[in-house]
Amino acid sequence: MAEGTRVILAAQxxxxxxxxxxxxIWEDRSFVGQKVLEHLALSAVSVxxxxxxxxxxxxxxxxxxxxxxxxxxxxxxxxxLPSLAVISIFLPALGIGHGVxxxxxxxxxxxxxxxxxxxxxxxxxxxxxxxARGMGLTARQILLRVELxxxxxxxxxxxxxxxxxxxATATLAGxxxxxxxxxxxxxxxxxxxxxxxGAAMLVSALAFAAYFFFALxxxxxxxxxxxxxxxxxxxxxxxxxxxxxxxx
Amino acid sequence: MSPVIAGGPVIPNYGxxxxxxxxxxxxxxxxxxxxxxxxxxxxxxxxxVWLTAIAVGIGFAIAFICALAAHxxxxxxxxxxxxxxxxxxxxxxALFQVLVPITGITITTIEIGLVGYTLLVxxxxxxxxxxxxxxxxxxxARGMGLTRLQVLRRVEIPLALxxxxxxxxxxxxxxxxxxxxxxxxxxxGLGKPIFDGLQINYHTEYVVAGLLAIGLALIADGLLVLxxxxxxxxxxxxx
Numbered sequence: 001m002a003e004g005t006r007v008i009l010a011a012q013x014x015x016x017x018x019x020x021x022x023x024x025i026w027e028d029r030s031f032v033g034q035k036v037l038e039h040l041a042l043s044a045v046s047v048x049x050x051x052x053x054x055x056x057x058x059x060x061x062x063x064x065x066x067x068x069x070x071x072x073x074x075x076x077x078x079x080x081l082p083s084l085a086v087i088s089i090f091l092p093a094l095g096i097g098h099g100v101x102x103x104x105x106x107x108x109x110x111x112x113x114x115x116x117x118x119x120x121x122x123x124x125x126x127x128x129x130x131x132a133r134g135m136g137l138t139a140r141q142i143l144l145r146v147e148l149x150x151x152x153x154x155x156x157x158x159x160x161x162x163x164x165x166x167x168a169t170a171t172l173a174g175x176x177x178x179x180x181x182x183x184x185x186x187x188x189x190x191x192x193x194x195x196x197x198g199a200a201m202l203v204s205a206l207a208f209a210a211y212f213f214f215a216l217x218x219x220x221x222x223x224x225x226x227x228x229x230x231x232x233x234x235x236x237x238x239x240x241x242x243x244x245x246x247x248x
Numbered sequence: 249m250s251p252v253i254a255g256g257p258v259i260p261n262y263g264x265x266x267x268x269x270x271x272x273x274x275x276x277x278x279x280x281x282x283x284x285x286x287x288x289x290x291x292x293x294x295x296x297v298w299l300t301a302i303a304v305g306i307g308f309a310i311a312f313i314c315a316l317a318a319h320x321x322x323x324x325x326x327x328x329x330x331x332x333x334x335x336x337x338x339x340x341x342a343l344f345q346v347l348v349p350i351t352g353i354t355i356t357t358i359e360i361g362l363v364g365y366t367l368l369v370x371x372x373x374x375x376x377x378x379x380x381x382x383x384x385x386x387x388x389a390r391g392m393g394l395t396r397l398q399v400l401r402r403v404e405i406p407l408a409l410x411x412x413x414x415x416x417x418x419x420x421x422x423x424x425x426x427x428x429x430x431x432x433x434x435x436x437g438l439g440k441p442i443f444d445g446l447q448i449n450y451h452t453e454y455v456v457a458g459l460l461a462i463g464l465a466l467i468a469d470g471l472l473v474l475x476x477x478x479x480x481x482x483x484x485x486x487x
Contacts (some may be wrong), residue, residue, distance in 0.1 A: 013349035076417075082425035083394060088442050088458030092451040171339055172429070185342050186432065193345065200342030207337060244416040 007158060013193060019174035020194030021201065033186075039180040041169045042098060043210070050162055053106070054114035055155070062151070063143050064123025071118035075111035083108055083169050087176055096177040101170065108169055109162035115156025120151035149223050156218035163210040171203055181206075268452075277452040288441055288453075291458055296437035299427045300468070303359055304419050305428035307366030314367075318398075323373070323445040332368040340365065340426050358437075359431045364418040364483055365426055371417025377408025410483065413476035424465045438464070 025032050061067040086104040094100045126148045132146045148155075174182020184191045184199035191199070268277035281289070311332075319326040343361050351357045381404050389403045431439025436460045444455030477484060 013346060017346075075464065076469065080421040080424075080469045082421075082428050082458075082461045084425070084428040084439065084442060085458035085461035085465075088454040089462070091322045091446075092455060114314060157412070158457055168337075171341060175432075175443075182341075185339060185345075188345055193349070193350050196345050200339045200346075203342075204337045 005143065017194050017197055020192075021198035024191070024195045025202065026199040032198070033201070035181050035183060035199070036206070039167070039170055039173075039182075040208060042101060042173060042180050043105070043163070043170045043206075046102050046162050046166050046170070046215045047109055047159070050106045050109035050113055050166070051159060054110040055117050055159075058114040058221070059118025059121050059151070059155075061141070062118045062123075062148060063139075065122055068118070068122070069115055070120075075115040076198050078107055078111040081107055082129045083172055084175070087172060091176060098173065098177065098179055100176055101173040101180075104172065105169060107164045110163070112162040113155075113158045116149070116161075117155045120154035120158075124150045124153075152222050153218060156221075158215060160211055160214035162220070163214055164207045167207045168203060194225065250356045250430045276455065280452045281456055284453075289456060289460065292436075292438045292441050292457065293464065295425055296424070296439075296461070296464060299355070299358060299362065299430075299437050300420060300423045303362035303423050303427070304366055304370075304416065306359070306415065307363045307419060307423075309371035310363070310371055311367050314329055314371050315378060318371075318375055319378045319404075326386050328371060335443065336368040337353050337362040338364075341432060344375065355434065355436060358434050362423050366423060369422070370412075370415050373411045373418075374408065377411030377415075378404055380411060381430060393439055403471055406480075409480050410476070413446055413472065413479070417472045417476075418469050420472060421465050424461065424468065428461050 023226045042074075058071055061071050078125045083104045086107050087100050090100045090103050094103070128146060128150070129142055132142045137145065171182035171185055173180035174184070174186035181203050185196050185203070188196055257328035259285065268279055289355070294434055316326050318328055321360075338362055344357055347357045347360055351360065353483070383404060385407070389399045394402065427437050428439035428442060431437050432443055435443075438457045442454045445451070445455075
């Protein structure tokens with residue numbers, strides 16, 4: 001184990017813990033700020049890699065209406081993998097550091113993006129696509145100008161959920177080499193319960209921030225005419241989750 | 249009991265140290281697995297299954313009752329949704345540590361956390377399932393003379409099963425994942441060999457425990473898919 005020594009103290013928990021948590025954040029703000037930045041960088045890299053892998057694949061499979069088995073069942077399979085277990089099986093090969101954590105976070109995030117992009121593009125009304133083809137649009141134009149804009153809300157829902165999960169789970173970096181708010185959360189011996197509570201509040205805040213960041217990005221990228229139509233589309237058999245936050 | 253291997257010094261908890269047990273170079277020391285299956289890996293696996301089953305069981309009971317209540321009394325939806333979402337946003341490893349001063353280093357600590365994390369998806373999906381039943385179907389059932397309770401039991405709940413099943417699947421794999429992390433605080437389940445192995449940097453221990461956790465998640469997910477199919481035969485007929 002990297003820095004965190006595995007000591008769990010039967011510390012006192014009371015109102016002071018929470019006041020001390022804010023004190024900890026304020027008094028050690030340069031250290032805590034650095035951990036926040038590391039946490040964000042780790043999450044951003046992981047979400048970016050997951051998106052680069054999963055988004056084109058999902059959009060393409062949806063465009064050609066094939067591979068629903070891969071896009072849905074394959075994703076379910078990957079999504080079932082416990083992040084800590086993924087870290088532990090890749091650790092001997094990759095060693096301690098950010099590499100294993102990024103892999104675990106990509107495994108966590110990519111399936112959500114893949115499933116949603118596939119379902120989004122696959123589910124675009126065939127009549128609309130037919131009409132576009134009738135107007136003389138090429139397959140490429142149909143994808144870029146018709147299917148993608150219509151699929152955007154659901155695609156973003158996938159990226160947003162993935163980002164929230166990734167931010168929450170990046171905490172696990174504290175176990176293998178450090179470089180996230182997990183350094184504090186996994187090290188009660190040094191930071192006490194108040195430090196842990198403070199860092200935990202920051203992780204939650206970052207998860208919310210990621211949620212709202214992608215919600216805003218979605219709004220900015222959705223063509224004005226679609227803003228209301230998009231909001232009404234549901235996602236079949238997916239939890240109607242408002243803040244698909246933390247865990248781990 | 250594990251067989252005793254001749255030669256080499258005895259390292260506490262690691263048995264007779266020979267070959268790959270000492271080297272620690274191999275990804276996979278089968279000798280170690282053989283020696284520690286019955287005293288380390290198997291108990292951890294069994295504990296993990298129990299941790300998950302108890303958490304999802306209790307979580308489902310709570311979420312199901314809440315969803316039925318919210319289905320009947322609509323005003324309950326926003327507060328329950330907000331509360332379950334709030335619980336879900338608390339980083340688990342921090343929650344477990346905060347619970348220790350209250351409930352101690354016990355299974356209760358893990359279960360409180362794990363149950364809390366299942367509620368969001370179980371409540372959300374059960375409610376979504378109940379709400380997805382077409383009003384015409386309920387109307388028809390009422391017209392046939394079914395009471396409100398009979399409609400719920402024979403029409404609404406069966407038709408909500410696919411959504412409920414999807415929720416249970418997510419809850420189970422999430423719980424299996426979170427339960428590994430919980431072992432950092434409370435030494436139960438497959439997370440224990442993972443953290444123990446990480447602490448002394450013994451590859452085989454954490455790799456094998458990781459593989460067992462992955463296997464458990466995949467098998468549990470697969471079994472739930474089969475169970476769901478068996479419980480909703482009409483969906484297959486239609487497809």
